[in-house]
Amino acid sequence: MAKKPDEIAKALGVSITTVRLVLGGKAEKYRISKATQARIREYVEEHGVKFDLTARSLKLKRTNTFGLIIPRLANPFFAKLSEELEHRCRETGYQLIISCSNSDEETEKELANGLVQRNVDGLFVVSSTSGSQQHLGNTITKPMVFLDRDYGNTDAPVITSSNFEGAKDLTAAIAKAAGNEPVYFLIGGSNQPTIIERARGYLDVMPENAGEDWTLRSARNRTQDGEQMMQTLWDKLGTAPQNLMASSLPVLEGALAVLRERLGHIPAQLRLATFDDDKMLSFLPNEIWSIKQQEPEWAEAALQAMTQTMSSEQPHSKTIATRLIHRPKDQ
Amino acid sequence: MAKKPDEIAKALGVSITTVRLVLGGKAEKYRISKATQARIREYVEEHGVKFDLTARSLKLKRTNTFGLIIPRLANPFFAKLSEELEHRCRETGYQLIISCSNSDEETEKELANGLVQRNVDGLFVVSSTSGSQQHLGNTITKPMVFLDRDYGNTDAPVITSSNFEGAKDLTAAIAKAAGNEPVYFLIGGSNQPTIIERARGYLDVMPENAGEDWTLRSARNRTQDGEQMMQTLWDKLGTAPQNLMASSLPVLEGALAVLRERLGHIPAQLRLATFDDDKMLSFLPNEIWSIKQQEPEWAEAALQAMTQTMSSEQPHSKTIATRLIHRPKDQ
DNA sequence: GTGAAAGCGCTAACAT
DNA sequence: ATGTTAGCGCTTTCAC
Numbered sequence: 001m002a003k004k005p006d007e008i009a010k011a012l013g014v015s016i017t018t019v020r021l022v023l024g025g026k027a028e029k030y031r032i033s034k035a036t037q038a039r040i041r042e043y044v045e046e047h048g049v050k051f052d053l054t055a056r057s058l059k060l061k062r063t064n065t066f067g068l069i070i071p072r073l074a075n076p077f078f079a080k081l082s083e084e085l086e087h088r089c090r091e092t093g094y095q096l097i098i099s100c101s102n103s104d105e106e107t108e109k110e111l112a113n114g115l116v117q118r119n120v121d122g123l124f125v126v127s128s129t130s131g132s133q134q135h136l137g138n139t140i141t142k143p144m145v146f147l148d149r150d151y152g153n154t155d156a157p158v159i160t161s162s163n164f165e166g167a168k169d170l171t172a173a174i175a176k177a178a179g180n181e182p183v184y185f186l187i188g189g190s191n192q193p194t195i196i197e198r199a200r201g202y203l204d205v206m207p208e209n210a211g212e213d214w215t216l217r218s219a220r221n222r223t224q225d226g227e228q229m230m231q232t233l234w235d236k237l238g239t240a241p242q243n244l245m246a247s248s249l250p251v252l253e254g255a256l257a258v259l260r261e262r263l264g265h266i267p268a269q270l271r272l273a274t275f276d277d278d279k280m281l282s283f284l285p286n287e288i289w290s291i292k293q294q295e296p297e298w299a300e301a302a303l304q305a306m307t308q309t310m311s312s313e314q315p316h317s318k319t320i321a322t323r324l325i326h327r328p329k330d331q
Numbered sequence: 332m333a334k335k336p337d338e339i340a341k342a343l344g345v346s347i348t349t350v351r352l353v354l355g356g357k358a359e360k361y362r363i364s365k366a367t368q369a370r371i372r373e374y375v376e377e378h379g380v381k382f383d384l385t386a387r388s389l390k391l392k393r394t395n396t397f398g399l400i401i402p403r404l405a406n407p408f409f410a411k412l413s414e415e416l417e418h419r420c421r422e423t424g425y426q427l428i429i430s431c432s433n434s435d436e437e438t439e440k441e442l443a444n445g446l447v448q449r450n451v452d453g454l455f456v457v458s459s460t461s462g463s464q465q466h467l468g469n470t471i472t473k474p475m476v477f478l479d480r481d482y483g484n485t486d487a488p489v490i491t492s493s494n495f496e497g498a499k500d501l502t503a504a505i506a507k508a509a510g511n512e513p514v515y516f517l518i519g520g521s522n523q524p525t526i527i528e529r530a531r532g533y534l535d536v537m538p539e540n541a542g543e544d545w546t547l548r549s550a551r552n553r554t555q556d557g558e559q560m561m562q563t564l565w566d567k568l569g570t571a572p573q574n575l576m577a578s579s580l581p582v583l584e585g586a587l588a589v590l591r592e593r594l595g596h597i598p599a600q601l602r603l604a605t606f607d608d609d610k611m612l613s614f615l616p617n618e619i620w621s622i623k624q625q626e627p628e629w630a631e632a633a634l635q636a637m638t639q640t641m642s643s644e645q646p647h648s649k650t651i652a653t654r655l656i657h658r659p660k661d662q
Numbered sequence: 663g664t665g666a667a668a669g670c671g672c673t674a675a676c677a678t
Numbered sequence: 679a680t681g682t683t684a685g686c687g688c689t690t691t692c693a694c
Contacts, residue, residue: 004671005671005672006671014680014681015680015681015682016671016681017680017681017682018679018680018681020672020673021680024673030679030680032679032680033679033680036679036680050447050448051448051671051672052389052448052450052670052671052672053448053449053450053672054385054388054389054394054449054450054670054671054672055389055670055671055672055673055686056671056672056673057385057672057686058383058385058386058389058670058671058672058686058687058688059671059672059673059674059685059686060672060673060686061686063385072414073404073410073411073413073414073417074407074410074411074414076405076407076410079404079405079407079410080404080405082404082429083403083404083405083431086404086429086430086431087431090430095428095430095445095449096428097426097427097428098413098417098429099417099421099426100414100417100418114426116381117381117382117383117384118384118385118426119383119384119385223610253610253611253613256613256614257613260613260661264661264662265616265661265662266614266616266661278611279554279584280584280609280611280612280614281611281614282584282587282588282591283587283597283611283612283614283615284614284615285596285597285616330591330595330596330597331595331596335687336687336688337687345664345665346664346665346666347665347687348664348665348666348689349663349664349665351688351689352664355689361663361664362663362664363663363664364663364664367663367664382687382688383686383687383688384688385686385687385688386670386686386687386688386689387687387688387689388670388688389670389671389672389686389687389688390669390670390687390688390689390690391670391688391689392670
């Protein structure tokens, strides 16, 4: 349907250049006559045009494309972040290509490589491991912005959230309600930088003995890790805790599943605190505090850091504030 | 770091063509000597290569890229579907570009246009409206596969899920538990093809009067639509229903929010049924039935339909089965 | 066995 | 005021 520039040129008896100049908005600069401009525009109005961005990219050595590597789209935070980032990129004239590494170091490297071969103009990466972040930093010469995980071994800008401050707020909120009772903290993925910060925030607020007596740790942060930690805690207490904190939603899910299994239900008087927010937390009758990420701010900061890097300005790493959400107990 | 073919050629004193032939796996065909092959491979082993896929695409008129247009990534179903599809595309040697239309017809057209200009080899689209599906079908000459919404006005293959059958199963399950009590159905987005099918399934199982007496409808399926429908229902009944069905999760969220607001809690004896599944439904103490989509099967079928279209085979539309999940009531 | 050359559609500098 | 041209890096065909 849509005509290519050379077809338009032939149809109107002008040169391809003339067509391109007019359609490229350079008509005035090269003083193409109004009459010719009108004829071309009219033709386009009727038939449409089809430019080939591939050829343009080859010539300009720039694709107006960014790559984004995240662990998983099934994770609501990354999904929302991707959506926001994609939207802003498009507004700025860039197409975003989203790929999932599945938290695998090798996959992450392959993805980055593939995107570089496609000549993306820049790369956003949520790096799975310290090693892969370092590798990418050394290997890739394109503008890069790291997101969420700061392993502290790159010169590229890193956008993180205020995990430490957020954890302090979250812990303080549930601890106040708990009074003298212990607040147990299930920590999944305890070697990830984000989680380390969350644990640090918790310990900053809690008494000395909390680190040893009230925390449980697991290498990963899946539902089954939450289950396993809750089982350990149950066995230790011989009953359900009164106040429970989880380092992420999957961990909370696992913990609650175990409680339901042992008790037949989730006790309504149990106080809960968790990182990451989800509308469905409102389904629980319990009093709950949660930490909500502000994805729009993340996307904004990420794109800005990328723009700065590309224009050789000093790019700024940034920490995005979180928000504490409180859901009161059912009456 | 990585060398480009011409740099390798110069370094080894051979022609660019020779380098390309070897690295492109065409060495045997053009009888490049083993010795030369070895030298080139060795050099690459040490320094790495960097091909430019942009130039390749320009020459071959094929980008090994597919586009995917969905309403929102924040919707967990589309996020999971995207993840699965992206994964399979990559296995097949394609890069997937995901864009969100925000359910806006104009945006959807623009996105499709942009992707075509980038010379994607094919397009997967979850079309927001009948009009845009028709428009795309008439405008775009690339291989296309439509997902989820079948407006019945395209020759391109459409992958849908068994909304009618799923709705029958879901309705039958809750109706059986409800006995003679009414099962109210909150229908959000009542003019979308998927929702129409769900409503049809409900009516197929329920008695004559259900369509008039037990259903509530809203043009969209957001949380606020669920709230509004629940309010209407409450005002009609003067109390909370005993059995409630929702056409999607946001609608359920809205409905439950209203109940909590009026009652101070969500009554545990309320039976619930909803389309779309989420792990967090387990947070509710209620007896719940839900309909789970099988995203891997979706992705599989979508990619297969695309492959068939591209090889000019007769592409097959396909309906993906859903699964009924039952969560018993807390004890 | 290896190399040279044409051409994909575009941009930008240079002719006419 | 409009047209011509070189070259981006790749594939493919043909020449040495």
